[in-house]
Amino acid sequence: MKRTADKILITGNEAIAEGALDAGCRFYSGYPITPQNEIPAYMSWRMPQEGGVFIQAESELSAINMLFGASAAGARVMTSSSSPGVSLKQEGISYIAGAELPAVIVNIMRGGPGLGNIWPSQADYFQATKGGGHGDYHMIVLAPASVQEAYALVKEGFYLADKYRTPVMILGDGILGQMMEPLLKTDDRKYKKEFKKGWALTGAKGRPPNIAKSFYMNEGVLEKFNLKLQKKYSSIQSREERWEGLFLKDAKVVLVAYGTMARIAKAALQVLRKSGIKAGLIRPITLWPFPKKAFNTRAPKTRYLVIEMSYGQMVEDVMLSVSDKKKVSFLGRSGGGVPSEEDIIKRVKSLR
Amino acid sequence: MNKIYAHPESLRDISTHYCPGCGHGTAHRLICEVVDELGIRERVIGVAPVGCAVIAYDYWDFDCSEAAHGRALAVATAIKRVRPQNIVFTYQGDGDLAAIGTNETIHAANRGENLTVIFINNAIYGMTGGQMAPTTLLGQKTATTPSGRDARLQGYPLKISELLAKLAGVKYVERTSFDSPAGIMKAKAAIRQAFKNQVEGVGFSLVEILSPCPTYWGLTPQQSLTWIKDVMEKEFPLGRLK
Numbered sequence: 001m002k003r004t005a006d007k008i009l010i011t012g013n014e015a016i017a018e019g020a021l022d023a024g025c026r027f028y029s030g031y032p033i034t035p036q037n038e039i040p041a042y043m044s045w046r047m048p049q050e051g052g053v054f055i056q057a058e059s060e061l062s063a064i065n066m067l068f069g070a071s072a073a074g075a076r077v078m079t080s081s082s083s084p085g086v087s088l089k090q091e092g093i094s095y096i097a098g099a100e101l102p103a104v105i106v107n108i109m110r111g112g113p114g115l116g117n118i119w120p121s122q123a124d125y126f127q128a129t130k131g132g133g134h135g136d137y138h139m140i141v142l143a144p145a146s147v148q149e150a151y152a153l154v155k156e157g158f159y160l161a162d163k164y165r166t167p168v169m170i171l172g173d174g175i176l177g178q179m180m181e182p183l184l185k186t187d188d189r190k191y192k193k194e195f196k197k198g199w200a201l202t203g204a205k206g207r208p209p210n211i212a213k214s215f216y217m218n219e220g221v222l223e224k225f226n227l228k229l230q231k232k233y234s235s236i237q238s239r240e241e242r243w244e245g246l247f248l249k250d251a252k253v254v255l256v257a258y259g260t261m262a263r264i265a266k267a268a269l270q271v272l273r274k275s276g277i278k279a280g281l282i283r284p285i286t287l288w289p290f291p292k293k294a295f296n297t298r299a300p301k302t303r304y305l306v307i308e309m310s311y312g313q314m315v316e317d318v319m320l321s322v323s324d325k326k327k328v329s330f331l332g333r334s335g336g337g338v339p340s341e342e343d344i345i346k347r348v349k350s351l352r
Numbered sequence: 353m354n355k356i357y358a359h360p361e362s363l364r365d366i367s368t369h370y371c372p373g374c375g376h377g378t379a380h381r382l383i384c385e386v387v388d389e390l391g392i393r394e395r396v397i398g399v400a401p402v403g404c405a406v407i408a409y410d411y412w413d414f415d416c417s418e419a420a421h422g423r424a425l426a427v428a429t430a431i432k433r434v435r436p437q438n439i440v441f442t443y444q445g446d447g448d449l450a451a452i453g454t455n456e457t458i459h460a461a462n463r464g465e466n467l468t469v470i471f472i473n474n475a476i477y478g479m480t481g482g483q484m485a486p487t488t489l490l491g492q493k494t495a496t497t498p499s500g501r502d503a504r505l506q507g508y509p510l511k512i513s514e515l516l517a518k519l520a521g522v523k524y525v526e527r528t529s530f531d532s533p534a535g536i537m538k539a540k541a542a543i544r545q546a547f548k549n550q551v552e553g554v555g556f557s558l559v560e561i562l563s564p565c566p567t568y569w570g571l572t573p574q575q576s577l578t579w580i581k582d583v584m585e586k587e588f589p590l591g592r593l594k
Contacts, residue, residue, distance in 0.1 A: 027434055053433045057426070058459035065423035065456075069399075069430030072417050073438075077430075095420050201415040201431060203438050205394035211409045213418035 007182040012172060013038035013080075015147045015183050016106055017046060019154030020078045023191050025104070026052030027070035027077040029063040031085060034118045035174040036108035039080040060085045064092030064105075071101040072212035074200030076158055080106035082174075083124050084115060086132075093167055094133030097229075098214025102161035102195075104154065105139070106170045108177035111336045119336025120174035122261060125313035128171050129288040136226050138233050140168045140240065141287040143258040147181035153285070155191050162195040164236055171287060173309060175260040175338075236289055243291035244283040247273065251280025253348055254298065256318055257307040258284045261339070265307055268344035279348060287314070295321035303351055307339050308332040360384035362393050364413050373573025375530045375563030376404055379472055380411050382540045383443070386547050387414065396439045397431055399424045403445040404478040422453025425460035428467050439550055441468035446487040447477050450512040454486075457512065461556050464521030468546045469558040471513070474565040475584065482568030486510040489587055494568070509587050513560045517594040524549050524557035525593040530564060531580040535590075562588055 010018070017039050020028070028047055030040040040056060047054040053070070057063035063079050070077045081089060086107045096103050109124045111117040128141045140160050144150040150172060157168040201210055216222035244262075246269060248254065253272075257265040262283040272279040282294045295304075300323050306315040311334050319325040331347045333339050359365055362384035370376045387393050393414050400408040402421035409416035419427040424442040432440040449457050449471050460467065476494055477483040483496040487509050491500040501509075517525045524546060528539035539561050546557035562584050564576035571579055 027430065029430065053430075055429070055433065058455055061423065062426040062456050062459065065420055065426035066430035068419070068423075069417060069427035070434045072427070073397075073431045073434040075434045091420055092423070095418075099418065201397050201417055201438075202435065203395045203397065204414045209409070209413060209415050211416050211418070213409070213416075215406060215418055217407070 007184050009180050010147060010183045011038050011178060011180050012147045012150045012176040013108065013178070014042045015151040016080070016154050016170060017042040018183070018185070019151035020104065020158070021046055021050050022185065023076065023155040023158035025076045025078045025158060026050065027067070027075040028052070028079065029055040029057045029066040029070070030079050030081065031057050031060050031063050033082045033085045035110055035177050036080050036082045036106065038177070039106065060088035061092065064089040067103050068092060068096055068099065068101060068212075071096065071103050072099070072201050074197045074202060076102070076162070078104040078106065080108065082108050082110045083112050083121070086124065086127070090127070090133035093139065094135050094137060095214050096167045097137035097139065098135065099212050100165040101167070101212065102165055103167045104157045104161055104170065105167055106172070109171065109173045111334070117336050118174065120260065120309060120338065121334065121336065122173055122259060122309035123313070123334055124171070125287065125308070125310060128169050129290070129317070137229060138288055140164070140166060140236060141171050142168065143171050143285060143287050144176065145259050145262045145283065147179065147183050150176060151183055151185070155188065159191055160240065164232060166232070171259070173260050240286055241289050241291040241293055242285040243294040244285060245281070245294060247280040248282070248298070250278050251302065252278045253280070253303045253305060253351060255279060255281045255305050255307060255344065255348070256284070256314070257281070258287060258314065261307055261309055264339065264341055265344060268341045268348070271341065271345055272348055277348065284314070290317040290321065292321040300324060302327065304328045305344070305348060305351065306330050307344060309338055310334050360388050362387045362413050364411055366411065368411055369407070370404065371567045373564055373566040373576055374404070375472065375474065375561065375565070378530055378536060379470060379561055379563065380408060382536070382543050383441070383470060384412065385540065386544045389544070390547055390551060392439045392547070392551065395437065396441070397435070399428045399431070399440070399442040401442070401444045401448040403448050405443055405445065405472070406479070408443055422448050422451070423456055424448065424453065425456040425465070425467070425469070429460050429463070429465050432465060432467055439468070439547065441470060441547070443470045444472070445478070446471075446473045446475065446485040450486040450510050454512070458516070458519070461516050461558070462519050462521045464555050466550055466553060466555050468550045470543060470546070471558055471560040472563045473560055473588065474563045475509070476565050476568045478565050478568055486512070487588070489583060511588065513558065513593055516558060521556055522558070522594060523555035525560070527560040527562070527588060527590050527593060529562040529580055529585060529590055531562065531577050531585065
């Protein structure tokens with residue numbers, strides 16, 4: 001990893017756009033929605049500088065289907081939106097998964113259901129990690145917790161999308177998108193690798209025609225294709241689980257949080273440790289595949305406190321990952337509410 | 353002996369799944385003849401719709417993309433922007449282009465995307481079993497208008513080509529008809545023009561084809577051609593709209 005410039009002060013949304021461009025993204029289509037508007041605005045002037053295509057689409061439906069076409073034509077592609085807009089994109093994401101096209105989709109989550117509000121939220125966890133659209137498919141879901149990590153994970157997202165020919169979601173929230181932090185741009189050789197795209201639509205010159213499709217009408221063919229997808233998902237699950245662990249060696253109570261919520265949990269963790277409470281933290285970085293390995297090595301008596309900006313979504317994956325789900329407690333707020341450092345400390349103390 | 357008629361290179365030599373008397377096979381062939389004549393088979397990328405022509409790519413021998421129902425022009429827009437050197441066209445029915453995909457149709461046209469659109473208007477949903485289409489005629493009986501389309505309840509046949517012709521981004525719109533061999537030859541000339549426009553960078557070009565669906569019209573193939581001429585063409589007048 002090589003440093004390319006001095007630190008720049010930038011919002012999470014802009015860092016995502018810049019990370020995409022540094023990863024070779026050359027097609028972006030999107031539709032305005034708060035709190036992610038900095039991404040299309042940034043792309044509208046930066047993308048042409050890189051010789052790529054920026055389109056403000058007429059709808060989320062159009063934006064995600066443009067992504068299908070641009071990816072089928074061989075480009076590295078991204079769209080971004082926020083919760084209601086991402087709901088609209090679900091059919092298109094299912095098609096992209098079904099046609100095995102690489103694409104990066106950013107969701108800077110806001111409050112729901114419905115139009116909800118524009119405050120930060122983590123209530124789209126189920127939608128992101130359990131499929132979202134129709135059919136048996138998964139996306140790789142990456143959850144950054146800082147501006148620097150947002151930049152890094154977008155780059156990683158493009159790499160994984162090409163490697164596995166799959167849609168990848170960057171799942172952030174309104175706080176991450178809007179806050180400014182210093183960013184150190186990096187120049188990584190890994191992301192310069194060009195994947196061979198023999199399947200891309202380039203014109204059938206000197207080869208049989210390529211078809212980008214997710215339609216398998218004849219009996220048994222779709223089942224066979226779905227089994228192939230499942231095999232790919234198993235391979236992703238065994239190789240790509242990522243998490244950050246803190247003070248896990250002697251932890252009696254492990255806080256589990258992702259994204260912005262993990263930043264607040266970390267602050268609570270420092271206070272708890274100083275007061276002599278043996279607390280630790282697991283911060284899932286991949287939400288799908290969920291980092292089960294982070295849990296199955298813990299002592300059976302370990303207690304867990306899952307903290308989310310929702311009324312309990314990731315907590316279900318934690319329960320599936322531990323030996324005794326009675327050891328799992330939950331703290332969450334939704335609709336724009338964010339559990340505070342004090343809320344977490346108070347709850348941990350009540351567990352003992 | 354001079355060979356004056358041959359199987360197009362771009363059309364695979366296999367049977368289609370279309371019903372007897374359906375217009376899709378004819379439209380597929382005309383596109384392939386034009387692609388061959390313009391020498392663009394190795395550059396062309398087709399976008400197939402959802403509808404009866406969903407597997408058009410099984411018959412065409414060039415690169416193709418599927419598109420979700422109604423989204424063909426979003427998919428095509430992106431392919432063309434990423435690969436401007438390729439010739440990109442969509443093939444869409446009336447439900448795809450003028451109902452579920454109206455938004456994509458109008459906005460791709462209004463952006464003036466340099467694309468070619470082949471629009472098959474048979475006034476009905478074929479694949480799903482003969483339901484009302486946006487272009488279904490007043491009084492026409494369908495699976496969802498059993499007493500005939502009633503303007504008070506279902507509105508009027510949508511003249512999407514006339515709407516599109518008003519847009520500044522649109523360069524060429526022509527309505528043709530498969531009502532007779534002469535009509536088919538005129539449709540071919542229009543398709544040729546629409547592809548030639550893209551090759552020359554002219555811009556958004558659309559050819560509407562009034563096309564028979566004997567199965568869901570409840571008519572014989574022969575009667576269907578008469579119905580196009582006597583009924584459909586009254587509602588959808590032929591000719592160049594722009």
